[in-house]
Amino acid sequence: MALPGHRRTSGDKRRRASHFALKKVQTTSCAQCKKAVLPHHACQFCGTYVGRAVLKISAPKKKK
Ligand SMILES: [Zn+2]
Numbered sequence: 201m202a203l204p205g206h207r208r209t210s211g212d213k214r215r216r217a218s219h220f221a222l223k224k225v226q227t228t229s230c231a232q233c234k235k236a237v238l239p240h241h242a243c244q245f246c247g248t249y250v251g252r253a254v255l256k257i258s259a260p261k262k263k264k
Contacts, residue, residue, distance in 0.1 A: 232246045
C-alpha cells in the first residue's frame, strides 16, 4: 500500500500554500462609458471596442 515517503512539515505546507492566493481580475475602464471592462474585450455595457460600436446592446445592463 502506498504511503507518503516523508513527513510533510508545517513549513512544507505553508510554503506550498504561499501560491494558493487568488489574483484579482485585472480590468481597464471603457473609453466610452468609463465602466470596468476586461482588457482586449468589447464593453458589455455600451458595446464599443476602441471607440467604435461592435455589439448591439438591446437593453442597457445594470452597473454592478
Ligand atoms: Zn462602455
